[in-house]
Amino acid sequence: MIRLQNIEKVYRTDTIETLALNSVSLDVAKGEFLSIMGPSGCGKSTLLNIMGLLDVPSKGSIKIADRVTENLNDKQLAQFRNKTLGFIFQSYHLINDLQVLDNVELPLLYRDTTAKERKMLATEALEKVGLANRVKHFPTQLSGGQRQRVAIARAIVGKPDIILADEPTGNLDSAMGNEIMDILINLNRNEGTTIVMVTHDENMAHKTHRLVRLFDGSQVQ
Amino acid sequence: MLKNYFKIAIAVLRRRKFFTFISLFGISFTLTILMVLTAFIDKVVGDNYPDKKRDRLLYINRIQQKGKDNMTSGTLSYYFLSHYTGMMKTPVKVAISSGFSGTNTYVNNKKIAVSYKYTNAEFWDVMDYDFTEGRPFNKQQVDNADHVAIISEDMKRQYFGDVDLVVGKYIEADNVSYRVLGVVKNVPVTSYMFFSDIYLPYTVSKADYKSKSYGGSYMGVLLAASKDDVPKMQTEYENLMKRVPVESKDYQHLYSHAKSFFTSYVDTGNEDTSGVFIVITAISIFVFIFMLLPTLNLVNINITRIMERSSEIGVRKAFGASSKTLVYQFIVENLILTLLGGIIGTLLSVIALCAINSADLIANLELTINFTVLFIALLVCLVFGFLSGVYPAWRMSKLNVVTALKAQ
Numbered sequence: 001m002i003r004l005q006n007i008e009k010v011y012r013t014d015t016i017e018t019l020a021l022n023s024v025s026l027d028v029a030k031g032e033f034l035s036i037m038g039p040s041g042c043g044k045s046t047l048l049n050i051m052g053l054l055d056v057p058s059k060g061s062i063k064i065a066d067r068v069t070e071n072l073n074d075k076q077l078a079q080f081r082n083k084t085l086g087f088i089f090q091s092y093h094l095i096n097d098l099q100v101l102d103n104v105e106l107p108l109l110y111r112d113t114t115a116k117e118r119k120m121l122a123t124e125a126l127e128k129v130g131l132a133n134r135v136k137h138f139p140t141q142l143s144g145g146q147r148q149r150v151a152i153a154r155a156i157v158g159k160p161d162i163i164l165a166d167e168p169t170g171n172l173d174s175a176m177g178n179e180i181m182d183i184l185i186n187l188n189r190n191e192g193t194t195i196v197m198v199t200h201d202e203n204m205a206h207k208t209h210r211l212v213r214l215f216d217g218s219q220v221q
Numbered sequence: 222m223l224k225n226y227f228k229i230a231i232a233v234l235r236r237r238k239f240f241t242f243i244s245l246f247g248i249s250f251t252l253t254i255l256m257v258l259t260a261f262i263d264k265v266v267g268d269n270y271p272d273k274k275r276d277r278l279l280y281i282n283r284i285q286q287k288g289k290d291n292m293t294s295g296t297l298s299y300y301f302l303s304h305y306t307g308m309m310k311t312p313v314k315v316a317i318s319s320g321f322s323g324t325n326t327y328v329n330n331k332k333i334a335v336s337y338k339y340t341n342a343e344f345w346d347v348m349d350y351d352f353t354e355g356r357p358f359n360k361q362q363v364d365n366a367d368h369v370a371i372i373s374e375d376m377k378r379q380y381f382g383d384v385d386l387v388v389g390k391y392i393e394a395d396n397v398s399y400r401v402l403g404v405v406k407n408v409p410v411t412s413y414m415f416f417s418d419i420y421l422p423y424t425v426s427k428a429d430y431k432s433k434s435y436g437g438s439y440m441g442v443l444l445a446a447s448k449d450d451v452p453k454m455q456t457e458y459e460n461l462m463k464r465v466p467v468e469s470k471d472y473q474h475l476y477s478h479a480k481s482f483f484t485s486y487v488d489t490g491n492e493d494t495s496g497v498f499i500v501i502t503a504i505s506i507f508v509f510i511f512m513l514l515p516t517l518n519l520v521n522i523n524i525t526r527i528m529e530r531s532s533e534i535g536v537r538k539a540f541g542a543s544s545k546t547l548v549y550q551f552i553v554e555n556l557i558l559t560l561l562g563g564i565i566g567t568l569l570s571v572i573a574l575c576a577i578n579s580a581d582l583i584a585n586l587e588l589t590i591n592f593t594v595l596f597i598a599l600l601v602c603l604v605f606g607f608l609s610g611v612y613p614a615w616r617m618s619k620l621n622v623v624t625a626l627k628a629q
């Protein structure tokens with residue numbers, strides 16, 4: 001599903017050069033639930049962003065869902081992300097000005113759907129994360145765990161093949177973290193969605209199919 | 222899609238209530254001021270009733286005499302105007318009329334205020350008053366000092382009530398009764414040179430119109446045979462005034478000019494300060510400040526407003542919005558804001574003009590919205606909303622998703 005080959009990422013500023021990723025190669029199979037672990041600053045987020053086409057590598061090739069994505073223009077890239085990928089962030093990144101339902105509908109705005117379809121699909125997604133009774137709330141009226149569930153609903157509403165989650169439980173206590181983890185596991189099991197998750201939590205990582213460890217930009221396991 | 226832009230635009234506007242208020246207030250207030258101002262200018266300068274032949278007219282409404290320590294300035298005497306303009310060759314006709322003054326009269330024991338004005342016979346040829354009935358008085362009637370009057374429609378209604386024709390009836394003012402010769406359409410008081418309720422032959426005036434002193438209560442309007450003769454007529458008057466002796470040895474200089482309409486309208490009566498300059502400067506500064514404030518403010522608000530939403534931009538891009546779509550979204554949001562300001566401004570303008578009209582602050586002045594200006598103003602609003610949104614939107618849409626998401 002995802003194939004990374006010899007990915008290198010260098011951040012250059014005026015004074016220093018940081019090698020964030022050093023020749024990382026990784027294959028993620030369809031329907032796999034993969035977790036990535038490693039100390040802070042070792043390049044986990046960078047790797048995930050490259051997989052999500054949010055960032056471009058300095059070297060190496062990427063293939064996602066059997067498509068080489070290097071030569072896509074801005075519009076094609078946007079379309080590709082919209083159809084294929086769903087993101088979950090540590091700090092949720094919900095739009096506070098919009099109600100829960102509108103937040104969840106967001107990915108559908110960028111494809112051909114009617115308002116009715118959007119509402120139906122968003123409600124369905126919210127039911128899956130157990131928040132069907134909070135559609136009219138604003139994000140600031142929800143707890144951290146609830147916000148992350150809204151974010152998951154937003155990530156799955158467009159039925160993407162792949163979900164990329166960067167420390168989705170990082171800001172939550174363990175009870176709430178476990179709830180989020182259960183939702184992801186069910187999603188992977190029932191819908192066959194491929195999931196790549198960055199985490200700091202060994203327990204969470206061990207619930208997934210496979211674990212990849214990074215250290216200083218290199219893959220160590 | 223548009224509905225969603227609208228939703229988020231309204232949400233953003235509501236969240237930043239203070240700034241929204243400032244923006245909307247700025248836009249709508251500017252628009253209102255602009256509309257009221259143009260309505261005034263339209264009426265006062267643009268409306269050429271009753272002096273319809275403006276391009277052939279020159280106005281004389283001041284004489285100034287200056288000495289070392291003293292100065293006198295004011296309107297002129299009948300004698301001065303008729304004597305000196307009588308010596309001129311270019312004008313085909315000269316209208317001479319006094320400024321309007323007020324008195325009271327009684328109808329069925331009810332007191333009404335009336336203003337009256339004295340004119341010569343040529344006044345009616347130089348001016349183009351619209352007569353709804355009757356006709357003006359002629360030279361013979363003036364020479365005979367006949368007690369005849371031309372009245373305004375307003376006066377007719379107030380004095381005679383709802384009757385069809387009043388020519389031949391008598392109207393009393395200052396205990397003298399005058400036979401009505403004609404009725405003319407109202408002139409707003411802002412046309413102060415021509416406004417009055419009652420127009421009378423100058424020969425019936427109680428003040429001595431034969432007095433040879435220079436100062437008095439009269440103004441003159443010179444009519445040239447054609448537009449091309451106007452400069453010649455102006456020079457002739459200038460040269461004539463150079464030869465007129467000062468009235469007493471207290472003074473060394475004498476000034477009087479025959480001016481075009483606008484210059485004479487805003488005349489301050491003082492040689493050292495040009496009325497036109499003052500008025501134009503004042504209006505320009507006024508308009509400039511009123512346009513500048515909301516402009517700067519909106520650009521500024523836009524930049525901070527969009528910067529604050531970098532997380533939203535990151536998220537939208539991650540979930541499939543292209544840069545183009547985002548620019549489009551921010552521009553639409555901005556247009557919504559400016560249009561809202563435009564609509565509020567239009568409403569405020571209508572309310573303000575209605576209030577000014579119905580308060581009757583200024584007699585006979587009926588202000589109306591200048592639709593050309595409104596249309597242009599709304600267009601400017603749109604263009605401006607577009608421009609002030611484009612730059613920040615374009616910049617933000619170019620933002621790298623990862624950077625946008627981090628900047629929280």
Ligand SMILES: Nc1ncnc2c1ncn2[C@@H]1O[C@H](COP(=O)(O)OP(=O)(O)O)[C@@H](O)[C@H]1O
Nearest residue numbers: 011012018020039040041042043044045046047
């Ligand atoms: N935009 C950037 N500019 C410069 N250096 C960066 C940038 N983003 C990340 N880095 C550096 O790259 C390394 C990896 O960062 P990151 O992938 O965020 O680590 P992790 O998510 O594992 O904590 C770190 O040393 C970080 O300082």
Ligand SMILES: [Mg+2]
Nearest residue numbers: 044045046166
């Ligand atoms: Mg990270």
